[in-house]
Amino acid sequence: MNYSTWHGRPGIHLEDLFVRAHLRGHGIGKALLRAVAREAVEKGCTRLNWHVLDWNEPAIDFYEHLGAKILKDWRICRVSGESITALADEG
Numbered sequence: 061m062n063y064s065t066w067h068g069r070p071g072i073h074l075e076d077l078f079v080r081a082h083l084r085g086h087g088i089g090k091a092l093l094r095a096v097a098r099e100a101v102e103k104g105c106t107r108l109n110w111h112v113l114d115w116n117e118p119a120i121d122f123y124e125h126l127g128a129k130i131l132k133d134w135r136i137c138r139v140s141g142e143s144i145t146a147l148a149d150e151g
Contacts, residue, residue: 061073061103061105062109064106064107067106067107069104069105069106070103070104070105070106071100071105071106071107071108071109072096072099072100072103072105072107072108072109073109073110074093074096074108074109074110075110077089077092077093077110079092089122090126093126096108111136112130
């Protein structure tokens with residue numbers, strides 16, 4: 061779960077979705093995303109978010125075909141490893 065300050069409502073962030081290459085094209089990915097979308101609707105969420113690498117054109121095409129909008133203006137910000145420890149320790 062995440063929270064949209066713009067909508068004042070919860071949302072869902074999907075961390076990973078993966079279908080093995082030999083099983084793609086059988087509706088598995090679509091079924092998985094539909095299940096998460098149903099969960100979001102049932103919980104009153106206003107949106108469902110996930111990330112995709114900019115070079116992964118097959119995935120981008122698939123997501124757009126399902127109605128996803130690729131947000132080109134947004135960038136992922138991450139602090140991890142030694143950087144998160146350093147940030148936590150700064151005083």
